[in-house]
Amino acid sequence: MTSVTGPPEKMVAVREDLTPMMSQYLALCEEYEASLVLFQVGDFYEAFCDAAAAVARICEVTLTKREDSTGTYPMAGIPIDNAASYVERLLDAGYRVAVADQVEDAEEASGLVDRAVTRIVTPGTVVDEELLSAGTTNYVAALAREDDVFSLAAVDVSTGECLVTSADRERIVEELERVAPAELLFGSDVDADAFDPDVVAAEAMVTDFDADAFDPDSARDTLAGYVPSPEAVVANDAELRACGGLLAYAEYTQGDERLDYVSRVTRYDPRESLRLDATALRSLELFETRGASSGHALVDVLDDTACALGRRELTQWLRRPLVDRERIAARHDAVAEFVETPLVREAVHERLKDVYDVERLVARVSRGRANARDLRSLKTTLDVVPELRAELRDVDAERLRELRDALDELADVRELIDRAVAEDPPVEITEGGVVREGFDDELDDLRRTEREGREWVADLEASERERTGIDSLDVGYNQVHGYYIEVTNPNLDRVPDDYQRRQTLKNSERFYTPELKRREDEILGAAERADKLEYELFTDVRSDVAAEADRVQAVAAALSELDVLATLAAVAVDNDYVRPTFHTDGERGIHVEGGRHPVVERTRSEFVPNDTRLGGDEGNVAVVTGPNMSGKSTYMRQVALIVVLAQTGSFVPADAARLPVVDRVFTRVGASDDIAGGQSTFMREMAELTDILHGATEHSLVLLDEVGRGTSTADGRAIARATTEFVDDEVGAYTLFATHYHELTAVADEREDVFNLHFTAESDGDDVTFLHRVEPGASSSSYGVEVARMAGVPDRVVARSQELVESEAGGSDANGRSDAEDRNDVDDAPGDEEGSPDETRKSPRPQPRSNGHGEVGAQEAGRQTTLTNGVGGGDGAETPRHGREAALEAVAAELDAVDVAQTTPLEALTTLNDLKNLLDDS
Numbered sequence: 001m002t003s004v005t006g007p008p009e010k011m012v013a014v015r016e017d018l019t020p021m022m023s024q025y026l027a028l029c030e031e032y033e034a035s036l037v038l039f040q041v042g043d044f045y046e047a048f049c050d051a052a053a054a055v056a057r058i059c060e061v062t063l064t065k066r067e068d069s070t071g072t073y074p075m076a077g078i079p080i081d082n083a084a085s086y087v088e089r090l091l092d093a094g095y096r097v098a099v100a101d102q103v104e105d106a107e108e109a110s111g112l113v114d115r116a117v118t119r120i121v122t123p124g125t126v127v128d129e130e131l132l133s134a135g136t137t138n139y140v141a142a143l144a145r146e147d148d149v150f151s152l153a154a155v156d157v158s159t160g161e162c163l164v165t166s167a168d169r170e171r172i173v174e175e176l177e178r179v180a181p182a183e184l185l186f187g188s189d190v191d192a193d194a195f196d197p198d199v200v201a202a203e204a205m206v207t208d209f210d211a212d213a214f215d216p217d218s219a220r221d222t223l224a225g226y227v228p229s230p231e232a233v234v235a236n237d238a239e240l241r242a243c244g245g246l247l248a249y250a251e252y253t254q255g256d257e258r259l260d261y262v263s264r265v266t267r268y269d270p271r272e273s274l275r276l277d278a279t280a281l282r283s284l285e286l287f288e289t290r291g292a293s294s295g296h297a298l299v300d301v302l303d304d305t306a307c308a309l310g311r312r313e314l315t316q317w318l319r320r321p322l323v324d325r326e327r328i329a330a331r332h333d334a335v336a337e338f339v340e341t342p343l344v345r346e347a348v349h350e351r352l353k354d355v356y357d358v359e360r361l362v363a364r365v366s367r368g369r370a371n372a373r374d375l376r377s378l379k380t381t382l383d384v385v386p387e388l389r390a391e392l393r394d395v396d397a398e399r400l401r402e403l404r405d406a407l408d409e410l411a412d413v414r415e416l417i418d419r420a421v422a423e424d425p426p427v428e429i430t431e432g433g434v435v436r437e438g439f440d441d442e443l444d445d446l447r448r449t450e451r452e453g454r455e456w457v458a459d460l461e462a463s464e465r466e467r468t469g470i471d472s473l474d475v476g477y478n479q480v481h482g483y484y485i486e487v488t489n490p491n492l493d494r495v496p497d498d499y500q501r502r503q504t505l506k507n508s509e510r511f512y513t514p515e516l517k518r519r520e521d522e523i524l525g526a527a528e529r530a531d532k533l534e535y536e537l538f539t540d541v542r543s544d545v546a547a548e549a550d551r552v553q554a555v556a557a558a559l560s561e562l563d564v565l566a567t568l569a570a571v572a573v574d575n576d577y578v579r580p581t582f583h584t585d586g587e588r589g590i591h592v593e594g595g596r597h598p599v600v601e602r603t604r605s606e607f608v609p610n611d612t613r614l615g616g617d618e619g620n621v622a623v624v625t626g627p628n629m630s631g632k633s634t635y636m637r638q639v640a641l642i643v644v645l646a647q648t649g650s651f652v653p654a655d656a657a658r659l660p661v662v663d664r665v666f667t668r669v670g671a672s673d674d675i676a677g678g679q680s681t682f683m684r685e686m687a688e689l690t691d692i693l694h695g696a697t698e699h700s701l702v703l704l705d706e707v708g709r710g711t712s713t714a715d716g717r718a719i720a721r722a723t724t725e726f727v728d729d730e731v732g733a734y735t736l737f738a739t740h741y742h743e744l745t746a747v748a749d750e751r752e753d754v755f756n757l758h759f760t761a762e763s764d765g766d767d768v769t770f771l772h773r774v775e776p777g778a779s780s781s782s783y784g785v786e787v788a789r790m791a792g793v794p795d796r797v798v799a800r801s802q803e804l805v806e807s808e809a810g811g812s813d814a815n816g817r818s819d820a821e822d823r824n825d826v827d828d829a830p831g832d833e834e835g836s837p838d839e840t841r842k843s844p845r846p847q848p849r850s851n852g853h854g855e856v857g858a859q860e861a862g863r864q865t866t867l868t869n870g871v872g873g874g875d876g877a878e879t880p881r882h883g884r885e886a887a888l889e890a891v892a893a894e895l896d897a898v899d900v901a902q903t904t905p906l907e908a909l910t911t912l913n914d915l916k917n918l919l920d921d922s
Ligand SMILES: Nc1ncnc2c1ncn2[C@@H]1O[C@H](COP(=O)(O)OP(=O)(O)OP(=O)(O)O)[C@@H](O)[C@H]1O
Pocket: 600, 604, 606, 607, 608, 609, 626, 627, 628, 629, 630, 631, 632, 633, 634, 635, 772, 773, 863, 865
């Protein structure tokens, strides 16, 4: 609790003397002490004391003060009409906001207006459309525990989706990362500290909530409000407690009422999906790119969805690729059919563009917050359903047929809305104009009376002018006095006897007649009664629609899936993806022909496709070497993305792909690659490696990118080698290991299941050209100096490095090869440090086919990356062997070039590590 939330001390001190309104404010601050209370005073939400200062600062509104007999209190107010944008700022600043509304009509109140907190807005329970981004999920989650089993429940209060699952701690952490809740509650038996706050709660606000709500009995009672038989839905006590506690919290934030629209409490088993932990999600850039410069994430490439429902669903699919062959095949069948029937696909896409976010819409309807426009939007969406059914009448794929059949046309709901709600209604539902003529006789009578009365008044001016002969006579209306007949002073002598004086102005008098008064009462009475009646009729219709929320949600689910399937098909057609096939029982191997990285290929005009053959007849473990920037990381990620896409139900960027169903994708990217994520410590790297070595199975895909880089070269090499051996002996996972340690390529000599791949570059005088083409065998050069130059390393360091490399030129490099050899035939598979023989002799295994695309090869010049200004070969990763003195000089030169003021602690650590390696190797 900060002084911004909770009871203001200044008021507590004078509690007994406070004015009634301020004591009401104080009481609410005490009751909702974890929230910043926004207190309705007329058209504003006010905050006082420290809360006022915070509101003024965060919302950029004026800080004023309120003075009364007890003192002076700082005060800041935000207009109710556009409170949402201000509330958003308060949420962003880390506050929960308790909205205290006047719950009594100020005019009808005798004395102090009654106020109550009607809802608490928190990051995980926001429902205001303005505060939610389109097509996303927004979860609040809760954890509970029973021995070693952890349960996770998550609810999206804006759509009513509620999920619950349980697993061991590690897996629950993964699930938390997938769900990515905006807010997290820990049941009393869960030690929040045991969940690495960096991993779990980095993005989530952690909220303390009434521990009793997680108590089994009260949790069961709460859950029983949502499912007929709680025990039939949840699998264990911890799930019951997590779910019940969470729903109690959701109710608390929404005004303590049961949330009718949370009708889909679904239990799932995390084993039903391909495991992707946070590291994998991040390094494969499924949803977010890692660096500001890296462009798009995978989801951006795929997201050509027509509506917000589809966007939300696509994200869910990508977060949880499948492992069940039949379900994957069902999705692929559906995508394939849409690929083959472009007219149907495009028609479906076009129709879906008219679909509103009905999941949120219907939740608003159930919460009683939908206005007439929302109901009209619902009707517009539902109108699409019969059209879609018609478009899908001839579909063949089973899933498409199921989805078509799930499209309930909801004719009753559509008809009701259409009959009841005006076609273009106003936003407000209290001021009339929302109910359509012909819907209710009484309303029509009232409106008729009102209309006829107004017509009579409209005619009055002409008839009275005629009757009195006063041409300047006016009939008007004002809020205070009602209808009047205005006569200017010079004509007052002609005013008839039945005119009664209403108001005297400077140049005229205003009158009324008994008949005008009668008509006025009739008009206003009818209008007021009609507005009231309209409101009642509208809320009745809204409740009737809310009663059908389940059916609407089921339609929404079918629409979401259709959108995703049609989109995946469109993406496949537009980008030349192919349907992957899966091995039947017993077979192994990731076999891809002409594979591409789905994101990089969109950003580079010329992308070089590459084949992959990993596992099965080939080895399970490929050691990938090659110069910096040659494409190793891209290649490895491309393999993983193809696997992920395939299991999501998408086609894949390749000419052909035959794949296993993978249970888990692990990624461990080198320390240097992760600096941006602030996780560059060697310790972290080793912890992740431990997870992989313990967690991977023979059905996992493991990407190791420069493991061991974070320590001394000697230790790094040793760890890299031992890891490769362990993966081969104990794990048997499909493994791609990119490394600059050329010694690692020697492992292929000794082991059946390990083989080398390398990326090629061509050196021509001062230029180095990367071919981005994977070849069998190991690589020799790293061209580190050129890359350093390209990256803007100070000239002095580049020049000195080059000098040191050249001092090697007469001798042999770290691989025992002469520099001259390296420069002339970098495409050849070289030996390793121990001077092993040619790669083709080393590996007893069949090597992966080389690129295999006619168009890729010598003619590739246009597709290659050329480093100009380069000055020839060199090995950036291996420290050249030279004397201690040379090493010291190099260290001095590097240190000299460091701009300490511009160096972050992480960069400093990395530099220190590199310098130490330089000395170690000397
Ligand atoms: N197959 C390809 N076709 C065209 N361009 C590619 C290809 N693969 C990679 N690239 C481009 O080459 C650059 C370097 O790729 P990548 O980061 O994969 O290299 P790397 O070998 O892993 O480098 P480092 O060892 O420095 O980490 C990237 O800009 C990428 O866009």
